[in-house]
Amino acid sequence: xxxxxxxxxxxxxxxxxxxxxxxxxxxxxxxxxxxxxxxxxxxxxxxxxxxxxxxxxxxxxxxxxxxxxxxxxxxxxxxxxxxxxxxxxxxxxxxxxxxxxxxxxxxxxxxxxxxxxxxxxxxxxxxxxxxxxxxxxxxxxxxxxxxxxxxxxxxxxxxxxxxxxxxxxxxxxxxxxxxxxxxxxxxxxxxxxxxxxxxxxxxxxxxxxxxxxxxxxxxxxxxxxxxxxxxxxxxxxxxxxxxxxxxxxxxxxxxxxxxxxxxxxxxxxxxxxxxxxxxxxxxxxxxxxxxxxxxxxxxxxxxxxxxxxxxxxxxxxxxxxxxxxxxxxxxxxxxxxxxxxxxxxxxxxxxxxxxxxxxxxxxxxxxxxxxxxxxxxxxxxxxxxxxxxxxxxxxxxxxxxxxxxxxxxxxxxxxxxxxxxxxxxxxxxxxxxxxxxxxxxxxxxxxxxxxxxxxx
Amino acid sequence: xxxxxxxxxxxxxxxxxxxxxxxxxxxxxxxxxxxxxxxxxxxxxxxxxxxxxxxxxxxxxxxxxxxxxxxxxxxxxxxxxxxxxxxxxxxxxxxxxxxxxxxxxxxxxxxxxxxxxxxxxxxxxxxxxxxxxxxxxxxxxxxxxxxxxxxxxxxxxxxxxxxxxxxxxxxxxxxxxxxxxxxxxxxxxxxxxxxxxxxxxxxxxxxxxxxxxxxxxxxxxxxxxxxxxxxxxxxxxxxxxxxxxxxxxxxxxxxxxxxxxxxxxxxxxxxxxxxxxxxxxxxxxxxxxxxxxxxxxxxxxxxxxxxxxxxxxxxxxxxxxxxxxxxxxxxxxxxxxxxxxxxxxxxxxxxxxxxxxxxxxxxxxxxxxxxxxxxxxxxxxxxxxxxxxxxxxxxxxxxxxxxxxxxxxxxxxxxxxxxxxxxxxxxxxxxxxxxxxxxxxxxxxxxxxxxxxxxx
Numbered sequence: 001x002x003x004x005x006x007x008x009x010x011x012x013x014x015x016x017x018x019x020x021x022x023x024x025x026x027x028x029x030x031x032x033x034x035x036x037x038x039x040x041x042x043x044x045x046x047x048x049x050x051x052x053x054x055x056x057x058x059x060x061x062x063x064x065x066x067x068x069x070x071x072x073x074x075x076x077x078x079x080x081x082x083x084x085x086x087x088x089x090x091x092x093x094x095x096x097x098x099x100x101x102x103x104x105x106x107x108x109x110x111x112x113x114x115x116x117x118x119x120x121x122x123x124x125x126x127x128x129x130x131x132x133x134x135x136x137x138x139x140x141x142x143x144x145x146x147x148x149x150x151x152x153x154x155x156x157x158x159x160x161x162x163x164x165x166x167x168x169x170x171x172x173x174x175x176x177x178x179x180x181x182x183x184x185x186x187x188x189x190x191x192x193x194x195x196x197x198x199x200x201x202x203x204x205x206x207x208x209x210x211x212x213x214x215x216x217x218x219x220x221x222x223x224x225x226x227x228x229x230x231x232x233x234x235x236x237x238x239x240x241x242x243x244x245x246x247x248x249x250x251x252x253x254x255x256x257x258x259x260x261x262x263x264x265x266x267x268x269x270x271x272x273x274x275x276x277x278x279x280x281x282x283x284x285x286x287x288x289x290x291x292x293x294x295x296x297x298x299x300x301x302x303x304x305x306x307x308x309x310x311x312x313x314x315x316x317x318x319x320x321x322x323x324x325x326x327x328x329x330x331x332x333x334x335x336x337x338x339x340x341x342x343x344x345x346x347x348x349x350x351x352x353x354x355x356x357x358x359x360x361x362x363x364x365x366x367x368x369x370x371x372x373x374x375x376x377x378x379x380x381x382x383x384x385x386x387x388x389x390x391x392x393x394x395x396x397x398x399x400x401x402x403x404x405x406x407x408x409x410x411x412x413x414x415x416x417x418x419x420x421x422x423x424x425x426x427x428x429x430x431x432x433x434x435x436x437x438x439x440x441x442x443x444x445x446x447x448x449x450x451x452x453x454x455x456x
Numbered sequence: 457x458x459x460x461x462x463x464x465x466x467x468x469x470x471x472x473x474x475x476x477x478x479x480x481x482x483x484x485x486x487x488x489x490x491x492x493x494x495x496x497x498x499x500x501x502x503x504x505x506x507x508x509x510x511x512x513x514x515x516x517x518x519x520x521x522x523x524x525x526x527x528x529x530x531x532x533x534x535x536x537x538x539x540x541x542x543x544x545x546x547x548x549x550x551x552x553x554x555x556x557x558x559x560x561x562x563x564x565x566x567x568x569x570x571x572x573x574x575x576x577x578x579x580x581x582x583x584x585x586x587x588x589x590x591x592x593x594x595x596x597x598x599x600x601x602x603x604x605x606x607x608x609x610x611x612x613x614x615x616x617x618x619x620x621x622x623x624x625x626x627x628x629x630x631x632x633x634x635x636x637x638x639x640x641x642x643x644x645x646x647x648x649x650x651x652x653x654x655x656x657x658x659x660x661x662x663x664x665x666x667x668x669x670x671x672x673x674x675x676x677x678x679x680x681x682x683x684x685x686x687x688x689x690x691x692x693x694x695x696x697x698x699x700x701x702x703x704x705x706x707x708x709x710x711x712x713x714x715x716x717x718x719x720x721x722x723x724x725x726x727x728x729x730x731x732x733x734x735x736x737x738x739x740x741x742x743x744x745x746x747x748x749x750x751x752x753x754x755x756x757x758x759x760x761x762x763x764x765x766x767x768x769x770x771x772x773x774x775x776x777x778x779x780x781x782x783x784x785x786x787x788x789x790x791x792x793x794x795x796x797x798x799x800x801x802x803x804x805x806x807x808x809x810x811x812x813x814x815x816x817x818x819x820x821x822x823x824x825x826x827x828x829x830x831x832x833x834x835x836x837x838x839x840x841x842x843x844x845x846x847x848x849x850x851x852x853x854x855x856x857x858x859x860x861x862x863x864x865x866x867x868x869x870x871x872x873x874x875x876x877x878x879x880x881x882x883x884x885x886x887x888x889x890x891x892x893x894x895x896x897x898x899x900x901x902x903x904x905x906x907x908x909x910x911x912x
């Protein structure tokens with residue numbers, strides 16, 4: 001009996017039209033990455049489990065796809081661990097490799113491993129798939145593509161400024177307007193936690209703060225109260241929700257409120273310096289966002305998050321921040337890092353929703369050559385070869401099906417031209433061309449026609 | 457303690473220079489695929505085990521990378537199967553997915569699954585990684601990239617001819633001369649087996665024949681004798697080893713010898729028709745090879761294999777053939793297929809050995825902007841932005857390290873230009889540029905310089 005053709009949940013096939021769209025987006029991102037001096041690297045899909053485990057928290061370990069050891073090695077399965085419900089131990093007895101979960105940890109491993117083969121500051125970009133056993137939903141898949149650019153081995157607000165500009169240039173390249181680049185700084189969050197007399201509870205505090213958009217200030221206050229923050233602390237917090245004006249103005253207000261907090265002041269100063277580099281040219285839709293606290297377990301400085309235009313219901317389409325010492329776990333200390341990342345899959349959804357993909361992407365073939373008999377095609381072959389050599393994409397219909405069927409195919413293929421070469425054309429040494437968009441037909445001497453005719 | 461940074465055996469990191477080379481090769485292949493009307497698709501790295509298992513023989517099942525089920529699902533491990541040494545059964549109790557082993561079976565699954573979304577004849581190309589738990593050696597890795605082009609839903613010698621031409625165009629595009637496209641036909645092999653009175657032993661026979669290069673005619677005879685072929689059969693075989701002349705001449709000789717074998721004659725006629733399409737233009741280094749018997753368990757017509765130039769010690773760099781009914785197992789019958797495949801990893805090794813990569817690939821950055829202080833860089837930013845917008849790849853050195861260190865970096869980066877903008881240039885409203893190849897320096901008015909200056 002035939003098997004049902006299907007794929008694992010959360011994974012996707014991409015048909016030609018979708019691949020064209022994805023390539024369009026990655027080409028724009030790649031081009032911009034390269035203009036900022038980032039160099040491409042690639043790492044293997046499978047990493048050693050020891051490289052990945054413990055780097056993403058408990059949830060990360062749980063959502064990692066583990067590769068079963070090959071052949072006889074599975075005999076070493078730790079059955080006792082299984083019976084004791086020690087699943088992680090059981091897993092590690094039969095699995096030594098896992099699929100990469102993001103591009104950051106493999107990059108850190110790469111930098112440590114190849115430190116003598118690269119020059120610092122090292123700017124790398126990487127556009128590859130990652131895998132997570134996450135519950136699939138809109139814009140969330142078990143296999144998806146990340147587009148990361150990171151610089152390691154240098155600290156300078158210039159780098160942060162270039163990241164913002166790079167976000168902007170990518171969105172410009174995609175004709176995506178009104179994406180908002182939100183920024184914050186870990187120093188500011190630490191300063192606030194200190195200011196609330198809860199320096200060791202920065203995570204509790206930021207988790208609540210992060211919900212401001214959803215539950216409003218009162219909701220945040222309630223949550224913090226439940227977590228044991230007292231009214232004195234909450235009164236201090238209030239003015240922080242009322243910053244107004246542009247980024248610079250907000251930083252001024254923040255500086256006043258947090259005047260007693262050196263960590264916050266250092267963060268504010270750093271953001272100001274960063275903006276000095278960005279000032280002379282545009283970064284559209286830059287917003288300071290005190291509630292932005294993503295990746296706080298590894299970001300040590302600036303934090304970025306990019307929201308799509310408000311008309312699209314979708315989480316962030318880009319993110320990033322400064323991290324330090326990410327390579328230390330692999331034995332390379334004091335390597336400072338800064339990185340940004342684009343989510344290809346979400347970007348594609350946003351562009352689709354806003355109808356921003358160029359119409360030309362649907363056109364993957366220039367000419368469909370209709371088939372009136374092998375002898376006609378044989379005569380045409382030298383011309384077809386000549387056109388192809390100049391870049392024309394030619395689909396030679398392979399058999400003498402009925403003309404109607406062949407024309408239907410030409411229609412579906414979105415080719416601009418259908419080419420007729422039959423008895424009449426053979427006698428006249430011409431070809432007939434039908435423009436598939438406006439339906440007009442033209443007959444041209446076969447020796448006069450150049451490849452440039454087809455790719456205007 | 458720090459972990460050792462390393463990757464699983466048989467896998468590779470690609471540094472920027474290597475990625476540039478790989479992209480160069482895939483760009484050439486992709487461009488040629490598209491000129492022949494092939495459309496890109498992508499399939500997930502993970503397929504259901506039921507899709508892949510049993511499609512590649514016992515060896516394939518053994519070398520497949522299986523993905524462990526996530527979370528609680530591993531509790532269903534069939535411990536009894538493990539204790540009974542029924543490893544395949546144990547594996548399937550804890551694993552429902554595997555990494556794709558090639559691109560052909562996923563493509564067959566794709567065609568069956570999406571048959572109502574695509575137009576036949578469907579020409580697709582696919583350039584993606586595949587994974588095999590094979591013993592690593594030169595040119596053989598556990599993760600490697602295949603570049604496949606297949607057409608399904610049509611039978612015509614025109615398609616075979618286009619495959620040969622496509623092989624040729626790709627090698628031309630890579631400036632790779634003297635690759636040999638070897639062809640054979642399953643019908644000819646079946647005819648020979650019949651002629652030797654062993655129609656049901658075509659595999660035994662071709663396995664021996666395949667060794668002709670290594671062990672010579674006598675070796676092949678011995679092996680066949682050991683397998684029970686008698687002297688009458690072997691005497692009949694002798695003349696087949698003595699074909700001479702070009703492809704057409706060899707087919708003439710073969711036709712005479714196998715005149716009594718209809719299957720062989722049909723195969724010969726098909727190859728002749730194919731060559732009729734290729735005749736008017738060149739296919740360099742086309743060779744008929746009676747010993748070519750690869751993939752005989754699925755090829756049903758023409759068989760291709762491409763050998764690299766003799767000066768390179770390396771197995772085939774391309775292959776292909778006609779197969780029929782590959783999609784039947786997924787419920788879609790009578791879909792004829794023809795495909796060819798390039799091995800990216802081997803092609804890269806061959807080009808490297810022959811020194812055929814363009815020198816320009818090493819140049820990933822156009823300008824390194826030296827850093828004499830943030831204020832200078834801030835003044836330059838609008839110009840840098842202008843140049844980047846025109847496609848110039850600019851690396852702004854992020855900190856005011858000693859000039860010597862910055863120049864060392866510029867050297868290593870292979871940038872053509874190092875840009876100086878310090879006190880002197882600021883006063884003069886100029887920039888100084890050092891050509892890193894010839895060492896010459898030039899000073900230019902900052903407002904006069906265009907992006908085109910940097911990317912000639």
